[in-house]
Amino acid sequence: MANTGTEAPHLTSLPTNNMPAFRQVGEKQLPNPVLCMAWSPRRDLIALANTTGELLLHRLASFQRVWSLPPSEHTGKEITALAWRPDGKILAFSLGDTKQVVLCGVEKAEILHVFPMQNPVTCMHWMEVTEESSALSSFYNSEDESKLFLPKLPALPKSYSTTSKIFSEEKSDEIMNLLGEVRLNVLVLGGQDGFVELYAYGMYKIATLTGVSGMCRNLSLSSDLKSLSVITEVRSDENNPTICYIQLDTGLLSDCLPEVTRMARKFTHISTLLQYLHLSLTCMCEAWEDILMQMDLRLTKFVQEKNTSTQVQDEFLDLLLWGQSSPELQALLMNQLTVKGLKKLGHSIESSYSSIQKLVISHLQSGSEALLYHLSEVKGMSLWKQKFEPLGLDSAAIEGAITAVGSFSLKANELLQVIDKSMKNFKAFFRWLYVAMLRMCEEHVPPELNKMTQKDIAFVADFLSEHFSENEELFDRKGKYFNVERVGQYLKDEDEDLVSPPNNKGNQWLKFLQESTHLKESPLLFPSYPQKSLHFVKRMMENVIEQCLQKPAEVIGKSVKQALLLPLYTVPESSNTPRLFELPSLWNDKKAKMHYVVFSMPDISPCKIYLLRKGTDPNRHIPNSVMSIDLSHHLDSADDNNAVVQFLDARFYDDEMLTVVLQGAGDNSQRFLAQLPLASTLSCETEFSWEPNLRLDQQSSNIPCQGLVLGNQWRELESMKAQFVAVNGIRKVACVLSANLRHIRVFEMDVEDEDEEGADSQNASADQDGLETAMNSEGQGEERVEAEGEAKQGGGDGLQKPEERLEAEEALELS
Incomplete structure (x- = not known):
């Protein structure tokens, strides 16, 4: 039940003998701090980027490493953002030191494509268009007509050192593999000074946006292509940096979706063919040098x-x-x-x-x-x-x-x-x-x-x-x-x-x-x-x-116009929280055609988390709402019945669930992993009319507040100073990262068999005691854990299976 003002709603207390709600399936102490992490949208794989510029891929089972891609002198060492292609076959990451974006193949850790950027990329989002039309359907059916008229491009010889790995496979359909599915997908890149670019299929630039102010912190393109939501950090000489929410009207892309898809598909073919010709000429030069x-x-x-x-x-x-x-x-x-x-x-x-x-x-x-x-x-x-x-x-x-x-x-x-x-x-x-x-x-x-x-x-x-x-x-x-x-x-x-x-x-x-x-x-x-x-x-x-x-x-x-600019709150300059994980975060609800922004204002109310809802269509009036969720009551603490809860990180688990990391009162207090059901909050139709000349934190007293009942959807994170979380609701997994960016725990979130869950939890606790000792002295213990993980995976950890078997496994798990 919603209420206004600063009064904290009552939260149902939890039983003391509550069994852990999520099953821990992996834990690891990494040798280097992690800067970025992202779950695969299709498989139980998580990508990690550390401070050395190394890209790591781990599987959920016991958090085994599948492969690692070390930094290259031809690319760079400062990874600033990660994004998976919607089909889970290609991973994009940006490099701040060389101003490049790299597309990496997931199967064999191969660099498939590299393209330069004008500015360093600070955030990226890769989405797939879900809109259907008769024109698009006819285009999808006719896409393979080129195969009737053109011979398959032969693979370049592997004997030349400079030959890229894009076309070195034995298969002759390399371009189609790089393009992926016919359905349009767009990689959105954001950087400093309002730098925003859109790349169809992750390769062909279809839009360079202007008019965005500040440094991009997060962005999300709606699945209907009607709008692009951007979180920016605007700095001024007088005041602390201000976090702003900007909605951009991308109606031209939506109105011309079949035409954009056709054009992007053709131009991506052309871009890839140019690279193919370049590599062919490089091989010829090497042969001539002899x-x-x-x-x-x-x-x-x-x-x-x-x-x-x-x-x-x-x-x-x-x-x-x-x-x-x-x-x-x-x-x-x-x-x-x-x-x-x-x-x-x-x-x-x-x-x-x-x-x-x-x-x-x-x-x-x-x-x-x-x-x-x-x-x-x-x-x-x-x-x-x-x-x-x-x-x-x-x-x-x-x-x-x-x-x-x-x-x-x-x-x-x-x-x-x-x-x-x-x-x-x-x-x-x-x-x-x-x-x-x-x-x-x-x-x-x-x-x-x-x-x-x-x-x-x-x-x-x-x-x-x-x-x-x-x-x-x-x-x-x-x-x-x-x-x-x-x-x-x-x-x-x-x-x-x-x-x-x-x-x-x-x-x-x-x-x-x-x-x-x-x-x-x-x-x-x-x-x-x-x-x-x-x-x-x-x-x-x-x-x-x-x-x-x-x-x-x-x-x-040039056709993209700003539809909304809403200053949210200011952040102190002394904040040491890594920017890549800091709130706010964006969520694109494909069913309801809404964008949701989750953020916290620790200086105003540390025990609250705020949820901003905005329709993806700027030209259609949908009630805007801003709600706050208050968890100021204790999580059944025997020491302090009034322990204040602070939100450290939050990610959308699915359309109606939010995964959060919570902290009790005091710097050394316990951390918690919890699931917040948002069904009642999202169904609230109360429109909040904000003052356009004021920041949202200056109007916080007027924001409706709602209390939620967690039930048993929470777990105490023992012996871990948790700070960040990455989730995947489709695979029902979560990964928690500590404040020092080196301690990771992996959880299965939806566990049906409680007996099995309890046994696994006890085993995890027993293993944890021995692991904590090893974590205090970094070195030999970690090398042994890494060696055991690599020995278990046998060099490939299942990624080298036939493609048909992988797809069958995915279909079975998703069903």
């Missing part, structure tokens, strides 16, 4: 050390025509190259060329075809101006992106022609040189190698004229430089033009284009950029596509 090290450097050294005025090309031609060589050339061939070395070098260059050729055909061309397909579909969407123009799709910009991809395909095809010609010339050159060196050594020449046709001689002459002719434009610090290898110039990440551009004399198509008045400058033809490298054309393509990807984010971001 040729450069083994061929170019040896012959260049010979040229630089040569004392005669005769050109290298002339010396090789003399050897080709007359079978005679200068002493210098003979010394190079017999001492530096040797017969065995030449044979090995020939096989190595042929193998490297073949690898590059396969990468171009299988990866660059396949990826370019897929890019053209998806961009063409996006162009078709942009032409439907009534649907997609409000989202910022520009058909002219997309047409430019299609043209850039076409130019990249032409350049890749040009590289194939250069590789094909170089392979023929190299094979003929090495075969001839191998025979010549055998004759110098007066060794037997195999009959099959002794015959050279006129075509073979022409190949060798072409090789010598193209690769060993001096280029006056190229000078090295040590002397003249000779371009022995033509393929590498296409793979150099430089802005300079090609040293040896392709010879297009005699090309009938180019001649026809130059003579044609109508086709010479036609927009239907892709420009070829004959003077530029493959890297240059790729960067140009990436920049053009990036502009197409960014424009909708700007347009959608």
Whole structure:
């Protein structure tokens, strides 16, 4: 029953012999303080991030460690926030020192995707859209049409060190695995100075918001996409920081949900394909470096050390025509190259060329075809101006992106022609040189190698004229430089033009284009950029596509307006509570379409917790309510019947239950874990009209107050200075963290068999006595616990099971 004012309602007392309400299933003392923790939405897994930058995954059973992801020099060491993808297969975490967001695969602790941020991220929320419509259903059914027209992208070879693990699986549906389910899900990121961005499927940025003031402390996007609730901390020079609640109207996303889903799905495909092409080109560069090290450097050294005025090309031609060589050339061939070395070098260059050729055909061309397909579909969407123009799709910009991809395909095809010609010339050159060196050594020449046709001689002459002719434009610090290898110039990440551009004399198509008045400058033809490298054309393509990807984010971001700004309370500067766990917290009720904010005001009333309710639709009038829950009466304390209860942390367990950590009177008082049923509070329709010019703590005397009966839904946390809690109502679990951020206990919250519960509780208490002793002396005891946990899990702890079995287990548990 609700009442107003500061009068504390009566709370039913609890029996003294009450059995613990929740069953403890795990406990551990961690070597490093924990900064973030989050339960998986689908499995009994909890992710922890500690102060060393290490990401840990633990299973509920005995709190066994499944895997750990150490900090990387390529990412960072300061993890500031965690969020699970709604399907539980990918974990996102932000890094404050490098300003990056990382997507990590849960099955094998692999970094799948990394993207930079403008500001450090302080909080994140990953939600899934639950709205259904006929347009969305038809899109879901037609999503796999691309598989009918496009070949599966082959996995990149694992032999290259820089290949990312995104596409290294044996399966060929890597992009779909990274995208997850077709239903739209959005990763919301918040940071300092009102920095808020929305990423569809955790990869494609669909909105950059402006107008939010302060540092984001918590945020939640409604499942119907109608609004975004943000908790910010606003600082001023005069007063203490103020905690504010802001509701942003994201109606454009909700009104255009089918269009947003289509656009986001396509652009996420495009973003992933760009990364696929980048990794393919990286593999090609590594394959080319083998040729450069083994061929170019040896012959260049010979040229630089040569004392005669005769050109290298002339010396090789003399050897080709007359079978005679200068002493210098003979010394190079017999001492530096040797017969065995030449044979090995020939096989190595042929193998490297073949690898590059396969990468171009299988990866660059396949990826370019897929890019053209998806961009063409996006162009078709942009032409439907009534649907997609409000989202910022520009058909002219997309047409430019299609043209850039076409130019990249032409350049890749040009590289194939250069590789094909170089392979023929190299094979003929090495075969001839191998025979010549055998004759110098007066060794037997195999009959099959002794015959050279006129075509073979022409190949060798072409090789010598193209690769060993001096280029006056190229000078090295040590002397003249000779371009022995033509393929590498296409793979150099430089802005300079090609040293040896392709010879297009005699090309009938180019001649026809130059003579044609109508086709010479036609927009239907892709420009070829004959003077530029493959890297240059790729960067140009990436920049053009990036502009197409960014424009909708700007347009959608500008459409988001502030619907409500409510200052809640001030916090003292001396507060040492870690920001990532501090109240308030947000909850998105998918059934009732409401946002709930839970917060406490310890300076005003430490024994109360406040619940703010706000409808997710800013354009629909739903009574706003602010209620306070008072637990000032004791929890059956024999020492002090008037012990004051203070709220330390609170998290929504489900739509009608709140999990809280409570503290009795005094600094050394006992801590409690409790469940607060909110059915009566949430059903209250009393509208609270707050003064917009005053903070909520200045109006606390007018906030309705309600008392709740806990029943047996509480448990004393013995020998633990509990401070924080993380819960998962679907899995019916909770994890309590101590104030020093190193002591963790895990509980199963809904226990039906009380006999089993009592036995397990006694065992847990007995184990706890021995564990507490080990906790006082950190080191060997913890290492032994960790070793035992890792030995039990056998290296994988069940995550390496077949996917079908995992899904069956999840379905059984959820049912």
